[in-house]
Amino acid sequence: MDRLFYKKHHSCLAMLLCVLLSACSEITLVGQYDEVIDQGVTRLHRETTAFLLDMEYKAGTPEGEFIANTGFYIGALSDIASLKLRASNTPQNNLTSQQLQLLEDSIRELMVLHEAQEDLGLIEAITRPLQTAMDVQFGAILKLEIAKKRGIE
Amino acid sequence: MPAIDTRQIGKNMIGAASGVFKDQWPDIQDYAESEFRKLADSLTMVVDGVAAGKITAKGAKALINIHKNSAKTVMLTVEGMGLLLVEAAINAAIKVVRDAINTAAGLVIL
Numbered sequence: 406m407d408r409l410f411y412k413k414h415h416s417c418l419a420m421l422l423c424v425l426l427s428a429c430s431e432i433t434l435v436g437q438y439d440e441v442i443d444q445g446v447t448r449l450h451r452e453t454t455a456f457l458l459d460m461e462y463k464a465g466t467p468e469g470e471f472i473a474n475t476g477f478y479i480g481a482l483s484d485i486a487s488l489k490l491r492a493s494n495t496p497q498n499n500l501t502s503q504q505l506q507l508l509e510d511s512i513r514e515l516m517v518l519h520e521a522q523e524d525l526g527l528i529e530a531i532t533r534p535l536q537t538a539m540d541v542q543f544g545a546i547l548k549l550e551i552a553k554k555r556g557i558e
Numbered sequence: 559m560p561a562i563d564t565r566q567i568g569k570n571m572i573g574a575a576s577g578v579f580k581d582q583w584p585d586i587q588d589y590a591e592s593e594f595r596k597l598a599d600s601l602t603m604v605v606d607g608v609a610a611g612k613i614t615a616k617g618a619k620a621l622i623n624i625h626k627n628s629a630k631t632v633m634l635t636v637e638g639m640g641l642l643l644v645e646a647a648i649n650a651a652i653k654v655v656r657d658a659i660n661t662a663a664g665l666v667i668l
Binding site: 430431432433434435500501503504507508510511514515517518521522528530531533534535537538539540541542544545546548549552553555 | 612616
C-alpha cells in the first residue's frame with residue numbers, strides 16, 4: 406500500500422516538474438534567422454537593381470527588349486526557387502515562404518511587363534516606380550529576416 | 559525555501575511584457591507607414607505614366623500587381639515583427655517566473 410502511494414506520489418511530482426519546466430522554457434513563434442536567405446535576397450536585390458538600370462539605359466534598342474534579356478529572369482526565378490525551398494524547410498518560417506512566393510510573382514509580372522513593352526523596353530517612366538516597389542518588397546523580406554536575430558548582433 | 563509572492567510575480571510579468579510592446583511597437587508602426595507612403599507615391603507615378611501615354615494598359619496592370627505584392631510583403635513583415643514582439647513579451651514574463659522560482663529555491667533549477 407505504502408509502495409503504491411509513493412509510486413503514485415513520485416509520478417505526480419515528475420509530472421508537476423515537467424509542467425513547471427515546460428512552462429518556464431522560452432517559446433518561439435517565428436523561425437530562426439537564416440544567413441543564406443539574408444545574403445541570397447540581398448544579392449538578388451543588387452542584381453535586380455543593376456538589371457533595371459541597364460534596361461533603362463538600353464530602352465528603345467534591340468538589347469533592351471525582353472527576348473534579349475531572358476537570362477536575367479531565368480537566373481532570378483531559379484535563385485528564388487532555391488530560397489523558397491530552404492525557407493520551407495525551416496520550422497515556423499511560413500511568413501518568409503509567403504514573402505518569397507510574392508517576390509517570384511513580382512518577377513513574373515516584370516516579365517509580362519517587359520514583354521508587353523515590345524521594342525520600347527523598360528523606359529524610365531516604368532523603371533522609376535518599379536524600382537521603388539521592388540526596393541520596398543526586398544526591404545520587407547530583409548527586415549523580417551534581420552528581426553529574427555532577436556536583438557543578437 | 560522562502561514563500562513565493564505570486565501577486566508580485568503577476569505584476570512583474572505584466573510589467574516585463576508591456577515594456578517590450580511599449581518600446582518596440584512604435585518602430586513597427588513607423589516602418590509600415592513609411593513603406594505604404596512610398597508605394598502610394600510610386601503608384602502616382604504609374605498613373606502619370608499612363609496619362610502621358612508612356613505606359614500601356616497591360617504594363618500598368620503588371621506594375622500595379624507588383625505594387626500589390628510589395629504591400630502584401632510589408633504586411634507579412636509587420637505580422638512577423640508583431641509575432642516576434644509577442645514572443646519577446648511572453649519570454650520576458652516567463653523569465654520573471656523562472657527567476658522568482660530560482661531565487662526562492664536558492665539555486666538554478668529552471
